[in-house]
Amino acid sequence: MKFTIKSFFLIAFLLKAFLSFSQDVLTLNNEAMSSYKLNQKEAIETLKKALKIAKKSTDSLNIGRTKNNLAIVYRDLGQYKKSKELSNEALIMVKEDLIKASIYNNIGACNRKLGLYEEAISSYFKSLIIYEAKKELAKTATVNNNIAVVYSYLNLNVKSLEYHNKARIVFEELKDFKGISQSYNNAAIIYANEGDLEKSLKYFKYSLQLEKKLNDKKGIAESLNNVGSVHYYLGALDSAVYYFEKSAEMERNVGNFAGVSASYNNIAQVFLENKKVKKSKIYIDSAYHIAKKYNVNEDTENALLNYVDYYELQNENKKALNYLKKFHHYKDSISKKSNLKLLQEVETKYQTEKKEKEIALQKEELLEKEIAIKNRTLHAIFLASALLILGIIFFGIYKKNQYKRKQLQKEINLKDALATIKTQNRLQEQRLRISRDLHDNIGSQLTFIISSIDNLKYISKDVNDTLKDKLIGISTFTSETIHELRDTIWAMNKSEISVEDLHARILSFVEKAKIATQNMLFEVNYNIDKNATFSSLEGMNIFRVIQEAINNAIKYAEASKVEIILDKKENQFIASVIDNGVGFDIKNVDLGNGLSNMEKRMSEIKGKVAITSQTNKGTNVSFSVLIKNTSNDV
Template sequence: MGRLIITVISIFLIFSCQDRKKSEKTKADNLIYKIKLSASYNDLRLIEDETNSFKYDTVIRNNLDAISDKYYDLEKFEDYHRVSNTILEESKKIEDTVGIIEGLCKKGAYYSNIYKLDSMYFYYTKAENYSIKTKSKYLLGTIFLNKAVINQNLNDYYNSEKNSFEALKILKNKNDYYLLYNTYLNIGYASFNQNDDREALKYFQKALNTTDKIKNNTTVLSLKGQAYYYYCLVYNKNNNYKASYISAAKGLSLDDFKTKDPHVFCNLNNCLGYSKFKLNDSNAKTHFIESLAIAKKANNIFAINTSNLYLSEYYLKYNDTSKAFLHANEVLQAANENKLYDDKLKALLLLAKASPNAATNYFETYKTLSDSIINNERQTRDKFAKIDYQTNEIISEKETIEKQKESILQQLWSVSTIAIFIILAVLLFYFIKSRNLKNKELIFIQEQQNAKEEIYELMLNQQHRIEEGKYSEKNRISQELHDGVMGKLMGIRLNLFILKKRQDPDTIEKCLPFIDDIQNVEKEIRQIAHDLNQNLFDDNVTFISIVENLFTMIKSHSDIEFILQVDERIDWDLINNNIKINIYRIIQETLQNIDKYAQASKVNLTMNKKENEIHITIADNGIGFKPDTSKKGIGLSNMKKRMEEINGKFILESIINKGTKINLIFQI
């Protein structure tokens, strides 16, 4: 019977675990729908946290892949990079080949976005070698295509064409026509820059034909328009401006690119204008001006520069050198700011023509820059070649080491098997004999260690209390001296300052009481020395009367109007004296600051009771200040510390030329 019960419980536990695993898998699968529906960044962060709560597998990898793509669409590139790192590292742990390749490609895409081509090239090269090594062609076509784009950016058109053809071999067998379109376009552009115009037109035509197979109608017309733009580049290079005009017109007729895709519109419209310009149509200028305006609105620096270059060339033809210089100089400045060296070279040649007197300087700058670009491109190509070599070398060394490691392990295993059994027998005998002794030693050492740790912890706690007491006492003395003695001395000084201007008997008579106040300050200093926590309030003096006394002291030397409003429900006698002391000091410091700095004509001080809280507001109509940028003195710091001491809130609001408001909130 007992065995039967145990068997039933075991079966129940097995099915329970299986059900729990199924439930977790269902939850993980459902996350993909949340990701697709998420529209905001905050939603995506929450979904990412939920995804990371599951054990990493291929399903979670797919979810993280979708999350990273969403971050990219939202232009949250650092989050995109963070998730890409997670995919890469977690895929390595479970030896997920697809995930590793995907993570490497995503890191390459991240560095592409911030235009760090060397890092981009490094990660795509690692992904390529990993794909070839594992015989996995997943993403290999995309990898080759991205490397081709890097080569193109470095004007390395030979390797760009080579990598594009490698991509083409793989992508031809897939249905990703968008990537195939870009591959054809890249091959055509590489051929164009290697002066093989016939081959360029052939592949531009292939790219155009491929757009008929792309199902996404929202982008297909833009892709067609871009292909016609590349046609124009070839025709302009060969001075076939009629063919260029026809291609540009065909492209522009496909769609309303002016509103739907300004980038394509500017490219085609500039080509249309340039072909007209070369065919001696004086109306060409309107196309350049229109493209320039749209490009500036879209902040498309490449189209802006192209329009300005064409306008400069146009004005040179019609001998308007001042306008030609203006547009060429604008290109030069933009090229310098954005490091667009090809545009800078074109601008320098136009500036030399527009300004003959300075032509020599422009030509020298052109030659220096041209040489520098050539050297830089050569160095960068060498650097990328070194990355290829080092990556291959590292992989080769790793494979060699792994083979050697396997061989050594096999030898060690065969030689050491018998020795291991002998050693284990000896160790077992020794372990049995010495176990009790070792256990006693370990217990004794542990007890000693615990005792030392307890003593050390006690010493640290004692030292901490001493230091904390010192700091608290110093802080308290600083507050009392600043808020009490210094405040009163400043008030007496301001009231006695009038003796410098008037020394008539009435004035002297008014100032005599303040001499007595000096004695009171002396008494207060003495009292602080004996007992800094002495109660400021006794049975004969009320809190409100002390506050009103502050008003009287300031009114004696200023024209500030003070308005005091006190809620009758507040019973100050029931409020702790320590709270009243701190509140009084804060009000005193605030009024003194208003008197010294605010240049105010009116001060409102209100005290209200709201349930079990007291709300005190001090507002002036002075010049105000910027709390975030103004220099913070000890006064404001002391106010905040005093409110913290009584578990209250200190809120400061100030607007330039509109005054300052301080809110004090504490519980009764």
């Protein structure tokens, strides 16, 4: 058959619907069983709805689970035949052990209430085997309690106490107060049957105390009935009636009519003892009617016996005899006579099955462990191989991408370098062209102006001194302009200016200054790598600022010595012009345009200017700027 996309979506849709149905059924089951003790009718309606959904999905597990839960609710309502019927239907559909164990336990409870004690024991032991194998301690203890109750009905008190004690020990370890209460309650019944009424009353009251703490109305009702029974046997008839009536009222409130019939039978017996015959008849009729309606065999039998006592007290012996016959006929019809040999065989079978089950489980566990170890080993090998292959693939991809990135980065770097070189070449060509123009045109024109002025001085010997001074001034200014132009051309001819170039230029300027100021000593020092470089703009601005500082020292300081220091601190180039002249008070002196020009030049190259001076102690003008390139540090 060809598998199509349409088929795939159909299967996916059906699977989704199945899972949705299963979830709905599970939710409804949980909702019903969490609150069924408070409202059995509502729980039944919820479970019927869940069963309807489960049948639509044909999910046998959910159908069986829901039927079992319905059976439990019907059992607590006293409808034992219906409960047993549902449990047997559930048993056919369910394969899961724990649900099977719950079903067997419920069937055992129904058989016990129906007077089928051998069948009850057999069902309980089937449940017990599964719970013990699965190590479900609380549920194992509950089933042990149930088995003990059946042995108690059969007057096998020693056996009954044995199972009650087993259950009690587990419940106490688990701190399961409901289970502890049940164990004490059941043990109290046995002590009552053996005639130890004081001990029985003590156990019943302790059970009642626990039920009240748990606020379990059904459990409280049962314990009240049991306390009343012991008071009856002790002869405290008023107390007995009080407890029986309280029990009946609570049983009616929770909807447990089987418990109501038991309490009514007990009240009837008390009234018969007190010769309150008419009152007893009302309770006997009610007990018999409820017991027959809800198939409570034990209470039906007790009601029949109460009728016998009632008619004997009324001296209606014929009617008393008829009810006695009814009693024996009813007792025989439900096969209440116990077959002790059969019970022993059932328990022996249980012990054998238990051991066989334990051996089978041990073998199964060993096999599962071996398979699990093999699977883990295979999974580990497979996972390691997959991770290794993936690792190799990813490593190869990573190395390939890394190589591509490196190649791409090299290409980008090469393009950037070429673009930078081209830009630098263009800029250098422009600088050279501008510097040639300045040198050839403006330089030659300025030289021509100087020559013309010198000729005018010789030609015009008779002109007044004022005109001669002006001509000399123009000649001097023009000469200075030529020097500054040469400095500018020097800077423009270089893409970078090294510290060595700057130092040489400063020395050249200082030599000229020495000629102009014959009585002033100049000293140039530098403590910086010669290969440290600046851009042409930085170099030109630094030189101009130093030149301005030296000129200021010559003009205003009246100094005998000027020291120029070139230094480096960390990544900062620092130039200082220090004189020993008259100095000044910085706060009270206007520094004028000179400082402003220096600050502008330094700000262009992101540098700083600092001036320190004291009167008669000289002046220090410092300049600092970031060095971008150095080949090594000093």
